[in-house]
Every structure is written in structure tokens, then in C-alpha cells.
Amino acid sequence: xxxxxxxxxxxxxxxxxxxxxxxxxxxxxxxxxxxxxxxxxxxxxxxxxxxxxxxxxxxxxxxxxxxxxxxxxxxxxxxxxxxxxxxxxxxxxxxxxxxxxxxxxxxxxxxxxxxxxxxxxxxxxxxxxxxxxxxxx
Numbered sequence: 001x002x003x004x005x006x007x008x009x010x011x012x013x014x015x016x017x018x019x020x021x022x023x024x025x026x027x028x029x030x031x032x033x034x035x036x037x038x039x040x041x042x043x044x045x046x047x048x049x050x051x052x053x054x055x056x057x058x059x060x061x062x063x064x065x066x067x068x069x070x071x072x073x074x075x076x077x078x079x080x081x082x083x084x085x086x087x088x089x090x091x092x093x094x095x096x097x098x099x100x101x102x103x104x105x106x107x108x109x110x111x112x113x114x115x116x117x118x119x120x121x122x123x124x125x126x127x128x129x130x131x132x133x134x135x136x137x
Contacts, residue, residue: 033134033135035134046119060106064104065132079104080114082113087107
């Protein structure tokens with residue numbers, strides 16, 4: 001009888017450990033990566049940044065932008081989705097150098113982002129900055 005109980009308990013421990021290991025790897029897969037980046041100039045009012053990679057690389061849950069080199073005032077962001085209606089985010093505000101926007105959800109559970117159009121103004125008399133498009137997989 002003790003052997004059966006010990007075997008049953010060992011089976012539960014192994015099953016629990018396997019389940020936790022699977023859940024841990026599933027959660028670890030959710031990480032931010034750069035979909036595309038572009039140097040923007042103060043003379044230009046907007047930029048179109050294409051997503052890099054194949055169709056599976058563009059399949060994301062959320063998207064956000066970051067700025068490097070200067071503060072950037074963003075008046076509008078248009079997210080171009082493959083086989084979905086484009087999303088327009090208006091009056092995003094000022095993104096400080098080294099900062100980022102709030103994450104926006106993809107349509108549905110996941111969506112393929114083909115590109116982003118950003119209407120902007122570089123602040124502080126800086127000639128250029130770098131915008132990066134991040135995706136959460």
C-alpha cells in the first residue's frame with residue numbers, strides 16, 4: 001500500500017514539474033524585439049517604417065515605439081496591419097529621448113504588422129533622432 005501511495009505521489013510531482021516547466025517556457029517566449037528602425041530628420045514631417053523579417057517575424061501581440069537622440073513630439077501613428085484595417089493613434093504626445101510610447105494591442109490575438117507611419121516633430125533644435133518599432137511576440 002505504501003509503495004502505491006509513493007508511486008502516485010511521485011507521479012503527481014513529475015506531472016506538476018513538467019506542467020510548470022511548460023508554463024515557464026511559454027511565458028519566456030513573450031519578449032520585445034525590434035521590428036524596424038529609421039533615422040528621422042527635423043526637416044521631414046513624417047516617416048514610414050517598414051517591418052523587417054518574414055511573415056512570422058511580423059506576427060505580434062503588441063507594438064510600441066521608442067526614440068533615441070532627441071525628444072520627439074508625435075501627433076499621429078498609423079499602424080499598417082496585413083489583412084486588417086489600419087489603426088490610427090492620434091495626439092500621442094512627447095516621447096523623451098530614451099523613452100517609449102505605451103504599447104498598443106494588435107487586432108485579434110495576434111496580427112502581422114507590415115509598417116508604421118509616424119507624423120512627428122523633433123524638439124530641442126536637434127537635427128535628427130532614431131525611431132524604433134518594437135513588437136511583442
